[in-house]
Amino acid sequence: MEIEQLIRRWADAVHTGDLDTVLTDHGDDIVMFDVPPPHEGVRGLAAYEETWPPFFAWQATGASFEIVDVDVTEGEDVAFAWALLKCGTPDEFADVPDRRLRLTIGLAKRDGRWVVTHEHHSFADTSQSS
């Protein structure tokens, strides 16, 4: 599967709450820097899986999870991508229309297939100037 297609399928699965598809292209050794703590990152696929049900519960209050920009740098055996997503509730976008979830994804080719081994999710910190 092409990397951009893999990312779009993952984002659609996040939005529909399809946990199996969210996990399907992810490595057992994934390290995820999530929006909330832990500060040192979420380590391993089981811990990654546990982050999603609370997110799905929040999303069910009416939040979007929609890719608006994606850029893939694909090599022979390693790749990374960044993306910007509309992720928030209508109230949040009323306050800050240009708010975006910033996402970086790292991938390695294993047995001929792209596998996600790193994710970094964040919002820009608007509480301070530096």
Added chain:
Amino acid sequence: MEIEQLIRRWADAVHTGDLDTVLTDHGDDIVMFDVPPPHEGVRGLAAYEETWPPFFAWQATGASFEIVDVDVTEGEDVAFAWALLKCGTPDEFADVPDRRLRLTIGLAKRDGRWVVTHEHHSFADTSQSS
């Protein structure tokens, strides 16, 4: 230069405020997701350069910028790395001892040399639970 060495040299240069060395391995087309806005990222080397003087001014108040963990995934022609850094003032670490700057770096090999084309900097958001 090895990628881990490149990252450690960059972090040392950030800490000493050596802007030329901070920029030396970075591509003209870099896209950086910085801790503060803009939400859509800092686009291009000139914009990336402009982010550093305000950071250096803040750092001069007594903040650290020290790698405590780094992990590199290096392919033939593309690579990425994540790192955790102690980045903060003594007062900030008194409040939250395990606070870490989470950093993801994307690199491409150009003319036989690793060049940084993406950086994502963030802190975990402790203001909410999801």
